[in-house]
Amino acid sequence: MNRSLRGAIIGFGFISGRGHAPTYANSMSTDRTIEIVAVADVCEARRQAAWAMFPDARIYDSHTALLEAEASRLDFVDISTPPAHHAEIAHAAFDRGLHVLCEKPMAISSEQAKGMLQHALEARRVFFPCHNYKHAPVVKAVRSFLSEGLIGPVHLATMQTFRNTHAKGVSEWRPDWRRERSYAGGGIAMDHGSHTFYLAFEWMSAYPTDLSAHSVTSPGFDTEDVFNCSVRFPTGVLNAHLSWTAGVRKVLYTLHGSRGAISISDEDIELAILEAGPGVVAPGSPGKWRFEKRVAPSDWMDASHVGWFASLFEEFRRAIHKNDFVGKDAVEASLCVHLIESAYRSAREGSRVVGVSESLATRPARTRNAGPPAETVIEELA
Numbered sequence: 179m180n181r182s183l184r185g186a187i188i189g190f191g192f193i194s195g196r197g198h199a200p201t202y203a204n205s206m207s208t209d210r211t212i213e214i215v216a217v218a219d220v221c222e223a224r225r226q227a228a229w230a231m232f233p234d235a236r237i238y239d240s241h242t243a244l245l246e247a248e249a250s251r252l253d254f255v256d257i258s259t260p261p262a263h264h265a266e267i268a269h270a271a272f273d274r275g276l277h278v279l280c281e282k283p284m285a286i287s288s289e290q291a292k293g294m295l296q297h298a299l300e301a302r303r304v305f306f307p308c309h310n311y312k313h314a315p316v317v318k319a320v321r322s323f324l325s326e327g328l329i330g331p332v333h334l335a336t337m338q339t340f341r342n343t344h345a346k347g348v349s350e351w352r353p354d355w356r357r358e359r360s361y362a363g364g365g366i367a368m369d370h371g372s373h374t375f376y377l378a379f380e381w382m383s384a385y386p387t388d389l390s391a392h393s394v395t396s397p398g399f400d401t402e403d404v405f406n407c408s409v410r411f412p413t414g415v416l417n418a419h420l421s422w423t424a425g426v427r428k429v430l431y432t433l434h435g436s437r438g439a440i441s442i443s444d445e446d447i448e449l450a451i452l453e454a455g456p457g458v459v460a461p462g463s464p465g466k467w468r469f470e471k472r473v474a475p476s477d478w479m480d481a482s483h484v485g486w487f488a489s490l491f492e493e494f495r496r497a498i499h500k501n502d503f504v505g506k507d508a509v510e511a512s513l514c515v516h517l518i519e520s521a522y523r524s525a526r527e528g529s530r531v532v533g534v535s536e537s538l539a540t541r542p543a544r545t546r547n548a549g550p551p552a553e554t555v556i557e558e559l560a
């Protein structure tokens with residue numbers, strides 16, 4: 179696709195204004211692969227902020243007004259509103275023949291998610307989720323190590339996401355909307371569960387069979403701020419912990435394989451490779467490991483993750499070019515919502531084990547571009 183993609187941003191809050199929009203603005207002044215022609219937001223102050231960044235764009239106070247006036251001049255919409263509105267806006271965009279880039283989670287229920295995928299297929303338009311952690315330099319480095327087989331297939335992963343508060347919105351409009359279920363659909367599991375699950379799909383090279391979960395909601399809120407889950411895959415086990423009540427903002431991941439392990443602390447990586455030759459010998463253990471330290475600067479402290487967005491948007495462009503209407507990322511976005519919904523059910527019911535579709539679970543995730551067909555997901559999760 180050689181010409182610029184003409185897009186509209188719907189929802190000009192923190193992630194859009196600080197994460198998406200700078201990449202769009204940079205493209206508009208350099209390679210011209212993107213042109214933002216319209217923006218919609220319900221808040222007057224945010225509409226002014228959008229106009230300041232995109233002075234030639236037309237600004238609207240609702241997505242319905244924007245689509246009514248602009249749809250014929252657009253290729254795609256970027257949905258960056260709170261999750262409760264994602265499905266409604268996506269359906270309206272598909273009805274207008276537009277591609278959709280959508281912030282995570284793609285929806286607040288598996289029923290909504292399935293409907294969005296089905297509509298994308300029927301409209302023959304691309305639905306693409308903003309799974310931006312896949313584009314973090316440290317995650318790309320891990321992907322390379324795994325593809326080289328340095329630690330063997332992953333059979334155990336731990337994923338800890340620590341935050342000392344919920345992610346704040348813009349000061350001009352409900353900065354604490356993530357603590358309101360009517361906007362967010364849930365708490366930290368809804369906010370960070372997608373990141374945890376889609377990375378686990380890739381690292382475990384499979385989809386889950388079942389899970390058990392527990393959550394804690396602090397007094398005065400209606401969305402949880404601590405979430406734990408154990409997820410079983412055909413290939414191994416994931417243990418995840420997500421918290422908005424930690425003492426520091428940090429990401430800690432470990433991946434364990436038959437020939438070693440990878441430990442991630444934000445952008446710092448330690449490889450432990452089991453080998454027959456000289457290495458560090460643990461007392462009482464027959465193993466010898468070679469340890470290597472790497473750094474993949476990823477700027478985790480910047481919650482906008484603006485440095486990762488260009489890579490993500492390029493994949494969206496390729497999906498449009500290939501008519502990949504509901505590709506692997508979209509399918510996995512729907513699976514993430516299904517797992518979050520299942521985890522909430524498990525937590526409500528005393529952390530009981532909740533099963534996931536067996537036919538989907540036995541399909542390996544394999545590569546970034548090959549996963550279960552969208553039709554299969556819609557049918558199996560019905």
